[in-house]
Amino acid sequence: MRNLITIDKIEHTPEYEAYLRQLPQELLLKIVENAFAEIFVNDKDGRVVYVNPSSMRYHGLQPEELVGKASSEIKRGIWEPHSFAEVMEKKCPIVTENMYYITHKSLMSVNIPVFDADGEIELVISTAMDYVTRTDLSYRTSEKSIVSSDSDFSDEVIGSGEAFKACLKKLEKAVNVDLNVLILGESGTGKSFLAETLHRHSLRRDKPFFAINCAAIPENLLESELFGYVPGAFTGADPKGRTGLIKNADGGTLFLDEIGELSLPLQAKILDVLENKRYIPVGGNAFQHVDVRITAATNQNLIELIKQKKFRSDLYWRLNIIKVTIPPLRERKEDIILLANYFLKKNNQKYGTSKLFDKKMMYLISDYDWPGNIRQLKNAIERLVVYSEHMILEEELFWEYLREEGEVPAGPSAQKTYNLEEIKRDLVNEVYTKYKSSRKLAEVIGVSQSTANRLIQKYIRGEGEEMEN
Structure with missing residues (x-):
């Protein structure tokens, strides 16, 4: 009787082969069919x-x-x-x-x-x-926007770093209380997303959410956008008048992004809304009352603007009941890979692909500072997916991205500025020092736990060499 299976000169014992031969065909069909x-x-x-x-x-x-x-x-x-x-x-x-x-x-x-x-x-x-791993499996089957343990926002927000989780815990304090919230952070860190997430979890979740970027609209138009106007308020105005965002958000939340760009007169009107729940439309002479929660965000230093007489201190302290500062991506390195994998998944779905990062690409992505924060990372991953002609996204695509963005000079010498071995060592040290867990290291950097243990042996304890999984 010849052996059923011979792979790499490893053969089954006669007893086990006899066992295989007596397995019913129905069982074998169930296995392969499912x-x-x-x-x-x-x-x-x-x-x-x-x-x-x-x-x-x-x-x-x-x-x-x-x-x-x-x-x-x-x-x-x-x-x-x-x-x-x-x-x-x-x-x-x-x-x-x-x-x-x-x-x-x-x-x-x-x-x-x-x-x-x-x-x-x-x-x-x-x-x-x-391509699935223990971490990827839930990431492929779930529609969560972000991943974060130990948080009431865990179904919607990506982040495992301590600084970011502390930020979320502050926001959670605002879920069941009707207080104004001030969100600080660099451009692209996700301030708008967190403001909307807060509204979806808040006591006002069943009421409207409106958002406006105060830096994107000229001052003369911004006032009418916020407060509306009465009929005939100015030349070219709608003869029926117009309801502003503050009134539209009545009962719900109004998010004022880049509030540091508001002029002093508009700041005074916003303060009146916060303190007295009232406002006067443009061209009007009677107060209208409104019940709205205001959440504000800025990438500017409001204290410095107060010193420069460009921002009202009374408005700052009225907004600053709950203040949250979102750390930039360069200060939450352990979250970069989680975010990169999330955006890769979304783009694979968008473009009908099944692309993957190779290990060198992952280490380089995690080491880069991402000055544009999450917004830049999101756009970069989409570009890499679109540019790549292969399933595996290799490191050369990353260098090409940096060259296009003027981050490194053209030519092969540019890549020497990144020592991949040092990047790997720094990332493993940073994540393991924070969590003291090979399981968490594996989850954060996207490898198996056995590979994570070998990385710990190599970079933390200095024993042996890393072995690829």
Whole structure:
């Protein structure tokens, strides 16, 4: 009796092979028919003898449409490259990156020859599947906007760093109390997103949320946008008048982004809304009353603006009941990979791709300071996905991105300014020092726990060399 399976000269014991032979066909069919990975089998002549249902996820065809056909009949227009001929020629396993044209997926395919008793290829078994890890699995199946443990906002906000979690805890204090909130932070750190998230969790969640960027609208227009105007208030005004955002947000929340750009007269009117729940529309002479919660944000130093007589101190202290300062991305390095993976997932969904970061790319992304913060990272990941012609996003794409943004000079010497080994050591040290956990290190930097343990041995304890997983 010849062995059922011989891979890399490892054979089953006779007892175990006997056990395999007595397994009922129904059980074996249940296994292969319900496997998550695609299983695609050709005979020695290249004719398809079996395809499991999971393959429909990748090339969009029913197994019945493929079984019995020769590989030469189906390879064109479905996927490239077709590896059967190469496996038959080299008589060894072949790993390829395949593009499935019908579903626009790019996946890694493993093609294994199975030999008969005479050493000739009897079957070629190919498997392909989405790239998933323990961390990625929930990330692929969940519609959460962000990931953050230990937070009531955990369904919506990405961040595992202590500074960022402290920021969220302050915001959570404002969920069940009707207080004004001031959100500080550099441009692109997510102030608007957090303001809207706060509203969705607040006591006013069933009422309107309106947002306006005070820096984006000229002052003469901003006043009428905020407070509205009465009929005939000025030349060109709507003869019926107009309701402003403050009135539209009655009962809900108004978010004033870049509030440091407000003129002093408009600051006085906002203060009246905060203190007396009233305002006068442009061109009007009677107060209108309103119940609105105001959340404000700025990337400016309001204390300095107060010293320069450009911002009212009474408005600052009225807004500053709950103050939250969002740390820039360069100060929350452990969150960069979480955010990068999240944006990669979103762009894979948007463009119908299955692209992945290679390890060098991940280390470089995590080490970069991202002066534009989350907004820049989000746009960069989309650009990398669009630019890449392969499933794996390699480090050269990152260098090209930096060159385009003027962050590094052109030419190969530019890359020498980044020592990848130092970047890896710094990242492992930073994350492990903070969490003291190989499991958390694995989660944050996107590797298996065994690889995380080897990184700890190499960079923290100085024992041995890192081994790739």
